[in-house]
Amino acid sequence: MQRYTAAGYSRARILAQLVSDGFSVELLKPHFSEFPDSAFIRSELPGPRALTKGALRALQKPVEKEVKKTVEQAGRLALKAATDVVEEGISFHYVPLIQCSFPHADPGDVATFSRKNGWLELTLGTTRPEAGLPYGVPARLLTIYCASEAIRTRSPDIFLGHSVHDFLRLLEIPITRGERGSLRVYANQLLRLIHSTLSIDENMTDASGRTGLHLRQALFAEEAQLWWDDEHHVGQGSSLTLSSGLFSSILERSAPLSTHAIRQLRKSPMDLDVYAWLVHRLFHLSKPSMVTWAQLSGQFGHGYAELRKFRRFFMGSLQRVQSVYTDAKVKTDDRGVLLLPSRPHVTPTRLGQKPRA
Numbered sequence: 001m002q003r004y005t006a007a008g009y010s011r012a013r014i015l016a017q018l019v020s021d022g023f024s025v026e027l028l029k030p031h032f033s034e035f036p037d038s039a040f041i042r043s044e045l046p047g048p049r050a051l052t053k054g055a056l057r058a059l060q061k062p063v064e065k066e067v068k069k070t071v072e073q074a075g076r077l078a079l080k081a082a083t084d085v086v087e088e089g090i091s092f093h094y095v096p097l098i099q100c101s102f103p104h105a106d107p108g109d110v111a112t113f114s115r116k117n118g119w120l121e122l123t124l125g126t127t128r129p130e131a132g133l134p135y136g137v138p139a140r141l142l143t144i145y146c147a148s149e150a151i152r153t154r155s156p157d158i159f160l161g162h163s164v165h166d167f168l169r170l171l172e173i174p175i176t177r178g179e180r181g182s183l184r185v186y187a188n189q190l191l192r193l194i195h196s197t198l199s200i201d202e203n204m205t206d207a208s209g210r211t212g213l214h215l216r217q218a219l220f221a222e223e224a225q226l227w228w229d230d231e232h233h234v235g236q237g238s239s240l241t242l243s244s245g246l247f248s249s250i251l252e253r254s255a256p257l258s259t260h261a262i263r264q265l266r267k268s269p270m271d272l273d274v275y276a277w278l279v280h281r282l283f284h285l286s287k288p289s290m291v292t293w294a295q296l297s298g299q300f301g302h303g304y305a306e307l308r309k310f311r312r313f314f315m316g317s318l319q320r321v322q323s324v325y326t327d328a329k330v331k332t333d334d335r336g337v338l339l340l341p342s343r344p345h346v347t348p349t350r351l352g353q354k355p356r357a
Contacts, residue, residue, distance in 0.1 A: 001031070015039055090346060091148045091262055092254040096122055096200050098276045100299065102143075103135040104269045117299045119203040127219070128195040138189035140272045141171055144262065146242065147250050156247040160190075160238040167238075172263055194221045194240055218245035255280045256346040261324040273300055274317040278328055282342045292336035 001014060015032045016039070025040045032039070100115035100122035107113050113124045113133055126133055134142070149158050161167030164183055168175050176182045197219055204212040224240040242250070257279055265271040277299075281289075297310045304310035315332065322328055329340035 012039075089259050091144050091257045091259045092151045092250075093144050093257055093276050094147050094250050095253040095255050095280065096120065096198075096249075097140075097143060098255060098273075098280050101269075101273045102139045103133060106135050107133050115299065118295075121201045123199040123201075125197040125199065126192070126195050127197060131195050132192050134189055134192040134196055135269075136189070137266055137269050137272065138186050139193060140269060141173075141262070141266060142186070142190060142193050144257070145171060146240075147254050150242060150247055150250050151254055154251070156242040156244065158240050158242065160240065162237055164238075173266075190226075194224050194226075196220045198246065216245065216249060218249070219243040220246060255283070258324070258346050261345070264324050265320060268317065268320075270300065270313060270317045271320050274314070275321045275325065278318075278321055278325060278330070278339075279345045281339055282328060283344045283346075285339055285341050287341065289339045290336055291339065294336075296336060 001018070011032070012035070015028065015035055018028055019040055028040060099117045099120050102124060103113055109129075110133065111126060111129045115122055124133055146158050150156060161170060164187060165175055168182060168186060173182050173186065178184070197217070200216045202214045202216075204214050206212075220243065221240045222243040224238075226238045255276070257276055261275060262272065265275050293307055293311055296314060297304065297307055300310070300314060304313065318330070318332070318337070322330070325345045327343040327345065329342040331338040331340070
């Protein structure tokens with residue numbers, strides 16, 4: 001209980017996890033007397049560990065009316081537990097994806113996508129070229145969700161909801177159908193993300209001035225269980241397991257963001273990128289720092305042929321970001337954006353998480 005509390009779990013989620021871990025009803029009830037009996041039923045509580053122990057098969061068996069009612073109650077409790085975590089106000093994003101983000105729009109029939117930001121270069125690839133590369137707002141929200149869950153649970157197993165509807169509700173995404181509806185779009189982007197690979201090259205310098213290169217390559221997911229509600233929609237207790245290399249890197253190098261701000265800015269991939277970058281940079285900033293328009297275009301300017309067009313779009317995003325991060329102190333001129341030491345937008349102390357560069 002202490003470990004899960006330190007990880008930021010709500011009481012409902014702590015109970016759900018302890019039940020999934022196999023602790024007895026007799027042991028748990030004195031500590032969670034405010035919860036109904038249905039909350040202590042192990043096999044019906046969805047989660048990564050329960051999924052690996054046959055809970056999916058149990059959930060799919062025909063059940064009598066009363067048993068079905070109990071399952072539904074347990075499912076609602078588990079969803080509420082996950083929602084409580086999201087509503088705590090802090091999400092996490094993987095720092096290399098802040099410094100060099102995913103494509104803003106569909107890159108088309110390409111197998112790799114690279115961005116460079118000073119000493120860091122990120123190359124996004126795929127194990128299934130016909131699936132395509134992840135892009136846009138969905139790719140960002142999905143990776144933020146996975147990083148946030150990995151940080152909070154200290155586990156590479158990421159539960160994606162009892163159905164695709166539940167998962168979209170966790171992200172507070174309006175549920176729409178059709179060719180361009182959110183159900184189909186997020187199912188497609190999830191498949192792209194699961195098949196993706198990350199290659200990160202970072203230049204290094206030690207105290208003596210010696211230079212070198214650090215390389216990290218990882219699959220996004222090493223395993224996934226995706227159950228289909230129908231032809232396009234993921235559901236029925238789906239989950240994925242982050243690759244060991246990516247999971248350990250997420251624990252070391254994730255930055256805290258405001259969940260509320262993400263919800264406000266999720267209509268634009270540029271807005272999300274600028275927000276994450278600004279929060280991360282200002283958190284570590286101790287003196288003024290100028291970032292030129294050319295540098296910003298290299299980091300954020302996906303597909304902008306002319307610098308002046310990129311500058312116009314960036315300025316629009318910066319204004320929207322400052323409307324939610326009102327303490328951000330920045331100045332813009334013909335040279336670029338001057339970052340000034342500012343009050344952090346998010347402090348991760350209550351989760352015990354220290355952000356890394």
